[in-house]
Amino acid sequence: MGSIHAFSLLLEPIETKFYVSRTFSSFTYSLSLISITAAVYFGSYIYKRFSPTRIVLIVMTLSTLGTLIQNLKPSSKEQSKKQPGKPIQVIFHQVQEESITPDEIDENNESER
Numbered sequence: 001m002g003s004i005h006a007f008s009l010l011l012e013p014i015e016t017k018f019y020v021s022r023t024f025s026s027f028t029y030s031l032s033l034i035s036i037t038a039a040v041y042f043g044s045y046i047y048k049r050f051s052p053t054r055i056v057l058i059v060m061t062l063s064t065l066g067t068l069i070q071n072l073k074p075s076s077k078e079q080s081k082k083q084p085g086k087p088i089q090v091i092f093h094q095v096q097e098e099s100i101t102p103d104e105i106d107e108n109n110e111s112e113r
Contacts, residue, residue, distance in 0.1 A: 007032070 007029045014025045046055065
């Protein structure tokens with residue numbers, strides 16, 4: 001629980017490392033708060049209705065299905081050829097290929113001022 005509320009400490013490193021906006025990086029925090037709220041609200045009902053073994057099996061099944069669904073999508077290079085515009089994965093891939101260092105970013109920001 002404390003790691004979710006300490007997430008604000010991670011915002012700047014996330015934005016710097018992945019070159020994303022504050023809105024995009026804050027989405028993760030918002031999603032985790034919604035998940036915790038849902039877990040607290042529905043948790044007692046689920047814990048009374050299902051055994052611990054069944055709950056673990058459901059969670060494992062859902063996470064496995066999520067991973068399989070994620071791996072079924074085309075790679076970012078194939079996706080960028082089919083769709084106009086650049087998906088975020090392609091942008092990240094291009095940034096990693098260019099290997100811009102944080103020092104170069106600071107130098108560029110200082111020269112723009």
